[in-house]
Amino acid sequence: MPSNPQRKLPLNAARPAYRTLAGWALGILMDERAVVECPHHGHRVDHADPDAWNRAKAEVWRNPYPGASPEACIAALDEIARGIGDTCPEC
Incomplete structure (x- = not known):
């Protein structure tokens, strides 16, 4: 039996865009521009825009992570906020 060098992947092998609630929250x-990336070092930095944080909270309340409650999604946003500073640690 000859081997086929071009293997075909099954079409239904797509995985979700985010694997964890924390990754989804980030x-x-x-997306809402509440957190931006340092252009020089790649660290996440709080954009200091309260309207962006409010938009993010409204978005996760309307469209929660699959399998999670809106309250858990808001808690994930708050957890991310505690871990992000106002300045890049390397700048």
């Missing part, structure tokens, strides 16, 4: 914060 993605929401970056």
Whole structure:
């Protein structure tokens, strides 16, 4: 039996965009521009925009992470906020 050098992957092998609630929450914060990335070092930095944080909280309340409650999603945002500073540690 000859081997086929071009293996085909199954079409239904797609995985979710985010694997964890924390990763999803960070993605929401970056989408809403509440958290930005340092252009020089790549660290996440609080953008100091209260409206962006309010938009992020409203977004996770309307569209929670699959399998999580809106309250758990808000708690994940707050946990991310505690771990992000106002300045890049390397700048």
